[in-house]
Amino acid sequence: MKNDRKLVVIALGGNAIKQADEIGTAYEQFRNVAITCKQLVKMNELGYKLILTHGNGPQAGNLLIQQEEAKQIVPPQPLDVCGAMTQGQIGYMFQNQLQNFFRKKGKNIPITTVITQVLVSKDDPDFDDPTKPVGPFYTKDQAMELNKTKGYIVKQVRPNGEKQWRRVVPSPDPIGIIEANCIKALVKARAIIIASGGGGIPVVEKSDGQLVGIEAVIDKDKAGQKLAEVVDADIFLILTNIENAYLNYSMPNQKKLGEISISQAEKYLREGHFLSGSMGPKMLACIRFIKAGGERAIITSLDRAIDTLQGNAGTHIVP
Amino acid sequence: MKNDRKLVVIALGGNAIKQADEIGTAYEQFRNVAITCKQLVKMNELGYKLILTHGNGPQAGNLLIQQEEAKQIVPPQPLDVCGAMTQGQIGYMFQNQLQNFFRKKGKNIPITTVITQVLVSKDDPDFDDPTKPVGPFYTKDQAMELNKTKGYIVKQVRPNGEKQWRRVVPSPDPIGIIEANCIKALVKARAIIIASGGGGIPVVEKSDGQLVGIEAVIDKDKAGQKLAEVVDADIFLILTNIENAYLNYSMPNQKKLGEISISQAEKYLREGHFLSGSMGPKMLACIRFIKAGGERAIITSLDRAIDTLQGNAGTHIVP
Numbered sequence: 001m002k003n004d005r006k007l008v009v010i011a012l013g014g015n016a017i018k019q020a021d022e023i024g025t026a027y028e029q030f031r032n033v034a035i036t037c038k039q040l041v042k043m044n045e046l047g048y049k050l051i052l053t054h055g056n057g058p059q060a061g062n063l064l065i066q067q068e069e070a071k072q073i074v075p076p077q078p079l080d081v082c083g084a085m086t087q088g089q090i091g092y093m094f095q096n097q098l099q100n101f102f103r104k105k106g107k108n109i110p111i112t113t114v115i116t117q118v119l120v121s122k123d124d125p126d127f128d129d130p131t132k133p134v135g136p137f138y139t140k141d142q143a144m145e146l147n148k149t150k151g152y153i154v155k156q157v158r159p160n161g162e163k164q165w166r167r168v169v170p171s172p173d174p175i176g177i178i179e180a181n182c183i184k185a186l187v188k189a190r191a192i193i194i195a196s197g198g199g200g201i202p203v204v205e206k207s208d209g210q211l212v213g214i215e216a217v218i219d220k221d222k223a224g225q226k227l228a229e230v231v232d233a234d235i236f237l238i239l240t241n242i243e244n245a246y247l248n249y250s251m252p253n254q255k256k257l258g259e260i261s262i263s264q265a266e267k268y269l270r271e272g273h274f275l276s277g278s279m280g281p282k283m284l285a286c287i288r289f290i291k292a293g294g295e296r297a298i299i300t301s302l303d304r305a306i307d308t309l310q311g312n313a314g315t316h317i318v319p
Numbered sequence: 320m321k322n323d324r325k326l327v328v329i330a331l332g333g334n335a336i337k338q339a340d341e342i343g344t345a346y347e348q349f350r351n352v353a354i355t356c357k358q359l360v361k362m363n364e365l366g367y368k369l370i371l372t373h374g375n376g377p378q379a380g381n382l383l384i385q386q387e388e389a390k391q392i393v394p395p396q397p398l399d400v401c402g403a404m405t406q407g408q409i410g411y412m413f414q415n416q417l418q419n420f421f422r423k424k425g426k427n428i429p430i431t432t433v434i435t436q437v438l439v440s441k442d443d444p445d446f447d448d449p450t451k452p453v454g455p456f457y458t459k460d461q462a463m464e465l466n467k468t469k470g471y472i473v474k475q476v477r478p479n480g481e482k483q484w485r486r487v488v489p490s491p492d493p494i495g496i497i498e499a500n501c502i503k504a505l506v507k508a509r510a511i512i513i514a515s516g517g518g519g520i521p522v523v524e525k526s527d528g529q530l531v532g533i534e535a536v537i538d539k540d541k542a543g544q545k546l547a548e549v550v551d552a553d554i555f556l557i558l559t560n561i562e563n564a565y566l567n568y569s570m571p572n573q574k575k576l577g578e579i580s581i582s583q584a585e586k587y588l589r590e591g592h593f594l595s596g597s598m599g600p601k602m603l604a605c606i607r608f609i610k611a612g613g614e615r616a617i618i619t620s621l622d623r624a625i626d627t628l629q630g631n632a633g634t635h636i637v638p
Contacts, residue, residue, distance in 0.1 A: 025394040062393040063385075063404075070388035074381040075344040081408055085382075088407025089400055091434045092520055092532075099436075099497065100529045110500040113434035115410045115513075117418075178418065181429040182510050189504030194434075201411055210419045213411075 005049050006234040006295075007187060008309075011224035011285075012036060012054040013240045016302060017090055024062050030093055036239075037097040039305050040192075044102075044109070046309060049187060051231060052094060053224040056086040056198030060217075064135035079134065079169060080201050080213025087115050087197035094194045110191035117178040117211065118200025118223050124172035131155075132171040132217045137163035170216040174200065174226040178211065183231055199223040225285035229292040236289040236297040237309070238282050243301045245283060245315040247273050259316040262290045286317040295319075324368050325553040325614075326506060327628075330543035330604075331355060331373040332559045335621060336409055343381050349412055355558075356416040358624050359511075363421075363428070365628060368506060370550060371413060372543040375405040375517030379536075383454035398453065398488060399520050399532030406434050406516040413513045429510035436497040436530065437519025437542050443491035450474075451490040451536045456482035489535040493519065493545040497530065502550055518542040544604035548611040555608040555616045556628070557601050562620045564602060564634040566592050578635040581609045605636040614638075 016036040022028045044050060060082055067076035077085070091113025102109045130153050138146065143154035143165035152167045177183070177196065186193045199218030203211040221238055228236040247255040247268060260268075265287050274280040279299075286297030300314030308314035335355040341347045363369060379401055386395035396404070410432025421428050449472050457465065462473035462484035471486045496502070496515065505512045518537030522530040540557055547555040566574040566587060579587075584606050593599040598618075605616030619633030627633035 023394050026396050026400050065393050066382075066385040066389040068389075069392065070385040073388065074384050075342050077345050077408070081345050081411065084407040084411035085404040086407070088403040088405070088410070088434050089396070091407070092400065092403035092436070095434060095498070096436060096522070096530060096532065103528045103530070108500075110498070110504065112498045112501040115407050115414060115432035115434070117411070117415060179414070179429070179431045181427075182431040182505060182508070185429065185508030185510065186501060186504055189501070189507075191501050191504065203415070209422045211415060211422070213415065 005047050007049040007051070007231065008043065008235040008237050009051045009053065009224055009228035009231065009233040010040070011221050011236070011238045012052060014055040014057050015241050016054060016239065017093070018058040024058055030097065033093045034097045036302060037094065037101055039302055040098060041101045042306050043309060044192065046306070048235075048309070049190070050192045051183065051187065051227065051233065052192070052194045053196045053220060053227055054090055054094070054194070054198070055220045056083065056090060059086040059089055060198060061135065068136050078213065079215040079217065080203070083198050083201045083217075084115055087113065087201070090197050091194045098192060110186070110189055111193075112186070112191060113194040113197070114179050114183055114186065116183075116196040116200045117203045117213075118174045118196060118218055118226065119176035119178060119211070120172035120202050120204055120214070120216065120218065121175055122204040122206070124170065126170040126172045130168045130170040132169050133157050133166040134169050134217060135167050137161075138165045139163050140165055171219055172202065172216055174218050174223045177227050177230045178203065180230040183227070187231060196220075196223050196227045219281050221282045221285040222288075225289045228289055228294065234295045235309075236286065236294055237305065238285065238297075238299045239302045239305055240282065240299065241301060243304050243313060245274065245279050245299050249273070249275075249279070257315040259318060262287055262317060262319055265317045283317075290317055290319050324366050326368040326370070326550065327362065327554040327556050328370045328372065328543055328547035328550065328552045329359070330540050330555070330557045331371060333374040333376050334560050335373060335558065336412070337377040343377055349416065352412045353416045355621060356413065356420055358621055359417060360420045361625050362628060363511070365625070367554075367628070368509070369511045370502065370506065370546065370552070371511070371513045372515045372539060372546060373409055373413070373513070373517070374539045375402065375409060378405040378408055379517060380454065387455050397532065398534040398536065399522070402517050402520045402536075403434055406432065406520070409516050410513040417511060429505070429508055430512075431505070431510065432513040432516070433498050433502055433505065435502075435515040435519045436522045436532075437493045437515060437537055437545065438495035438497060438530070439491035439521050439523055439533070439535065439537065440494055441523040441525070443489065445489040445491045449487045449489040451488050452476050452485040453488050453536060454486050456480075457484045458482050459484055490538055491521065491535055493537050493542045496546050496549045497522065499549040502546070506550060515539075515542050515546045538600050540601050540604040541607075544608045547608055547613065553614045554628075555605065555613055556624070557604065557616075557618045558621045558624055559601065559618065560620060562623050562632060564593065564598050564618050568592070568594075568598070576634040578637060581606055581636060581638055584636045602636075609636055609638050
C-alpha cells in the first residue's frame with residue numbers, strides 16, 4: 001500500500017559536486033552541492049519524498065592520489081574503504097546543505113547519509129575483463145611494477161603524454177542493497193536519505209554467506225536503480241549534464257526523446273543510440289527500473305528537474 | 320514509555336579499531352573491529368538494543384598525513400570533511416563485520432552508519448585556547464609557516480626530536496546531535512546504528528541559523544554521552560583499555576572503583592583522581608549522562624563488557 005506522496009530516487013552526476021574545471025576544494029564542492037540542494041528542496045515542496053544517490057569519481061580519484069603520495073608513510077586503504085570514505089564526505093556535504101535550506105524555511109526534516117554496501121555477484125562477467133579506470137595515471141614502468149607487486153590490472157588508457165597507464169577494476173552489476181531495511185525505515189520516518197554514494201561499497205557474498213568488500217566500482221546509475229527498486233520508489237530520476245536523451249546524438253538528424261515506452265527504449269538501446277560510457281548505462285538503468293515495476297524513469301539535467309517532474313521536460317521512460 | 324529492551328550507547332576507544340603498535344592497514348582494522356563486534360553481538364543476544372560510537376584519532380591522523388603529502392596535487396579537505404570521511408570508513412568496517420556475525424547466525428538485523436553532525440556553541444571557551452593536537456608533526460619552521468599561511472594555531476608538543484610541533488584545534492563541548500531524529504527512527508526500527516564517529520562532525524549554528532562545519536575535534540566520549548542523552552538511552556557504556564576507574568591510580572594506595580553514586584563520582588573528579596586527557600573526560604561524560612536522567616553509566620574494557628553488563632565487573636556510575 002503506497003503512501004500518497006511519491007518516492008523519488010535521484011541519481012546525481014559528478015557535476016552536482018565537482019565541476020570538470022575545478023580542483024575539488026571543500027569550498028567549491030559545498031557551493032555545487034548547495035546549487036543541487038536548492039532544486040532538491042523544491043522537489044520536497046512539490047510533495048515528493050526523496051532519496052539521493054551520487055557519483056564519487058573526482059573525490060575517489062583525489063583520495064587515491066593522496067593515498068599514493070603518502071604510501072611510504074601511511075598504508076593505502078583498498079577501494080571498498082575509499083568508497084566508504086567518499087560516501088561520508090559527500091553525504092555530509094549534502095545533508096549539511098539540505099538541512100540549511102530547510103532551516104531557512106523553519107522546517108525540521110530528518111536528513112542523513114546511510115553508509116551503503118551494494119551486493120554484486122562474485123561470478124559477474126566483469127571480473128574477467130576489468131574496464132573501469134581508477135586512481136592516478138602511471139608511466140608504463142610504474143604500471144608494470146604495480147601489476148607485479150600489487151597484482152593491479154593496468155591498461156594503457158591514452159595514446160600519448162608521459163603517463164598513459166591506469167589501474168582498471170571490475171564494474172560489476174549491483175544485485176542487492178545490504179542496508180535496504182535501514183533506508184526503508186528512514187523513508188517511513190519521512191527522512192531524506194543520501195545512500196549508495198559512488199555506486200555503493202561493492203561487496204560479494206562468499207560461499208559461507210560472509211560479505212566481503214572488493215576492489216571494484218559499481219556504476220552509480222545502475223546502483224541507484226537497484227536502490228530505487230528495493231525501496232519500491234515510484235520514480236527514478238537521473239540528473240546529468242544534458243536535458244534529454246537523443247536518437248542519433250550530435251548528428252544532423254539528431255532527435256530529442258520526450259516520453260518513450262520501455263519497448264522503444266530497449267529498441268533504441270539495442271540500435272546503439274546511446275554511448276556506452278555515458279547515456280547507455282543511464283538508459284539501461286531506466287529500463288531495469290520500469291521492468292522491476294517502477295512507474296516512471298527520467299533522464300534530464302539539474303536545472304530542468306522541476307519542470308521535468310511536472311511533465312514539461314526531460315526524457316521519460318514509462319511502462 | 321520505554322521499550323522493555325534496554326538501549327545502550329557504547330563508546331569505543333581507538334584500540335577497538337587500531338592498536339597502538341599497528342600501522343593501520345585495512346586488514347588490521349577489520350580484524351580489530353571483528354574482535355569488538357563479537358562482544359557487541361553477545362550484547363545484542365543478551366537483549367540490549369545497541370548504538371555504537373567510536374574514536375577516529377589514528378584514522379584521521381593517517382588521512383591528514385595523506386592530505387599533507389599530496390597537497391601540491393590535490394587540495395586538502397578541512398577537518399570537518401575529514402571527520403565525515405573517517406565516519407564512513409570506520410562505520411563501514413563495523414556494519415560489515417557486525418552484519419557478518421549475524422549472518423553466521425542466520426539473523427537479518429538492520430545495521431548502518433549514520434553520518435552525524437554534532438552541534439557545538441560558537442562561544443565555547445575552548446575556541447580561545449585550542450589544545451587538541453591533530454595531524455602530522457612539524458619542525459618549528461614548518462609550523463610557523465603554516466601559522467602564517469593557513470592561520471593554523473601550532474604548539475610545541477614534545478621537547479625533542481626533529482619535529483616537535485603540531486597543529487592544535489579547539490575541542491568544544493557537544494550540545495546537540497543534528498541527526499538525532501534519524502537515529503531515533505532507526506532505533507525504533509530495531510536497527511543497530513553506528514553514529515557520531517570521531518566525536519561527530521563539529522558544526523556551529525551561525526546567527527542566521529545555518530550550520531557550518533568547523534575545524535575542531537569533539538571528545539568522542541562527551542559526544543557519545545550527548546548522543547545517549549538525546550536518544551534517551553538507558554545505559555551509557557564506555558569501553559576503554561582498562562577494566563575499571565581507580566582512585567589514586569598507579570599509586571601504592573590505588574583503589575578500584577565498582578559501583579559509585581553520581582555524588583561520589585563528582586567528588587572524586589573534583590579531587591583530581593582522573594587524568595584530564597584520559598579517565599577525566601570519561602568520568603565527566605558518565606556524570607553528565609546520569610544528570611540528564613540516564614539509568615547507569617559504565618566504564619570498563621572490551622573483554623569485560625559482557626560481565627560488566629551483568630553487574631560483575633567495571634566501574635558503574637548510578638544516580
